[in-house]
Amino acid sequence: QTGSAPNHPSDSEDDEYITNVSIGTPAQVLPLDFDTGSSDLWVFSSETPSSSARGHTIYTPSKSSTSKKVSGASWSITYGDNSSSSGDVYTDTVSIGGFSVTGQAVESATKVSSQFVQDTSNSGLVGLALDSGNTVKPTKQKTWFSNASSHLASPVFTADLNHQADGSYNFGFIDTSLASGPITYVPISTGNGFWEFTSSSYAIGGGSSKKHSTDGIADTGTTLLLLDDTIVDAYYNQVQSAQYDDSQEGYTFDCSEDLPSFSFAVGSSTITVPGSLINFAPVDGNTCFGGLQSDDGIGISIFGDVAIKAALVVFDLGNKRLGWAQK
Numbered sequence: 001q002t003g004s005a006p007n008h009p010s011d012s013e014d015d016e017y018i019t020n021v022s023i024g025t026p027a028q029v030l031p032l033d034f035d036t037g038s039s040d041l042w043v044f045s046s047e048t049p050s051s052s053a054r055g056h057t058i059y060t061p062s063k064s065s066t067s068k069k070v071s072g073a074s075w076s077i078t079y080g081d082n083s084s085s086s087g088d089v090y091t092d093t094v095s096i097g098g099f100s101v102t103g104q105a106v107e108s109a110t111k112v113s114s115q116f117v118q119d120t121s122n123s124g125l126v127g128l129a130l131d132s133g134n135t136v137k138p139t140k141q142k143t144w145f146s147n148a149s150s151h152l153a154s155p156v157f158t159a160d161l162n163h164q165a166d167g168s169y170n171f172g173f174i175d176t177s178l179a180s181g182p183i184t185y186v187p188i189s190t191g192n193g194f195w196e197f198t199s200s201s202y203a204i205g206g207g208s209s210k211k212h213s214t215d216g217i218a219d220t221g222t223t224l225l226l227l228d229d230t231i232v233d234a235y236y237n238q239v240q241s242a243q244y245d246d247s248q249e250g251y252t253f254d255c256s257e258d259l260p261s262f263s264f265a266v267g268s269s270t271i272t273v274p275g276s277l278i279n280f281a282p283v284d285g286n287t288c289f290g291g292l293q294s295d296d297g298i299g300i301s302i303f304g305d306v307a308i309k310a311a312l313v314v315f316d317l318g319n320k321r322l323g324w325a326q327k
């Protein structure tokens with residue numbers, strides 16, 4: 001069995017990627033943000049204060065004949081951008097791209113931080129990192145993909161994200177026609193519960209490859225490509241009008257600049273992010289914000305959407321490896 005669901009950018013900046021998910025019986029369809037950087041499936045619900053839920057689609061467990069409350073269970077999560085949410089837990093049938101998982105933990109939000117209230121493009125998240133990162137207490141719950149994987153044709157899923165266009169999340173199969181190059185696999189380290197891998201070098205534009213070991217995660221829930229300062233400074237050194245803008249907390253440059261590409265090693269291959277994807281978004285007038293920024297203070301590098309958009313990414317749980325193919 002397999003599943004295939006389209007995704008689309010949440011706005012004109014590709015800030016997030018949204019996929020419709022069916023929950024309960026009869027199906028309640030919610031637009032959710034798939035996040036390979038976390039492990040909780042949580043939704044705005046009938047238990048979310050109505051002032052916070054305004055503008056969001058909600059899940060109402062009492063309207064689903066297949067919902068069951070997980071008594072005594074609770075969850076609470078804070079993300080890298082300091083947004084947060086918490087609540088209680090139900091199980092219900094959750095279908096993504098035509099594939100159904102029964103008894104999936106659906107974490108219902110009784111509290112959401114202001115960023116979630118304001119961001120009406122999503123009604124919650126589907127965590128697709130490893131099960132160990134799930135926050136439900138007293139008993140951790142499995143991710144949708146973990147529950148699905150034993151029934152899928154193959155324990156893999158792929159992310160195909162595109163700039164200002166539809167893409168897909170495919171489960172149980174790899175559609176190699178989505179890529180232009182071969183898939184190169186690298187092992188993941190599972191200790192932190194992420195799709196974590198090491199990249200051994202990088203290159204800027206057509207320049208020579210520089211040895212630099214990057215310990216990073218493939219994270220569909222992070223908008224930008226966040227790497228070590230030395231790499232980021234070297235990159236914007238090649239952008240004539242670039243400067244670090246304290247108010248924007250990142251490098252900005254003249255929107256009309258022709259940005260160099262950025263390549264990173266995946267095993268013995270490289271993935272090249274075209275400069276056009278690094279010209280992320282206008283901030284004001286003719287000044288644009290970069291899609292490559294510093295990972296300082298996070299403690300790990302994050303290959304977010306800006307990097308994933310350049311590739312077909314294979315999340316292979318069966319073989320505990322990550323595959324990257326140029327698009």
Ligand SMILES: CSC[C@H](NC(=O)[C@H](Cc1ccccc1)OC(=O)N1CCC(N)CC1)C(=O)N[C@@H](CC1CCCCC1)[C@@H](O)Cn1ccccc1=O
Pocket residue numbers: 015016033035036037038078079080081082083115119125194219220221222223224289298302
């Ligand atoms: C340094 S992790 C920062 C990252 N959050 C972002 O990337 C947000 C995403 C966004 C964009 C637009 C509206 C709302 C939210 O966007 C920006 O921060 N942007 C984009 C717009 C830019 N102008 C400024 C910078 C982040 O916490 N991701 C987590 C998932 C997010 C949470 C917020 C809702 C969307 C999904 C997550 O995978 C990061 N994680 C990864 C590993 C471990 C823990 C952890 O928590």
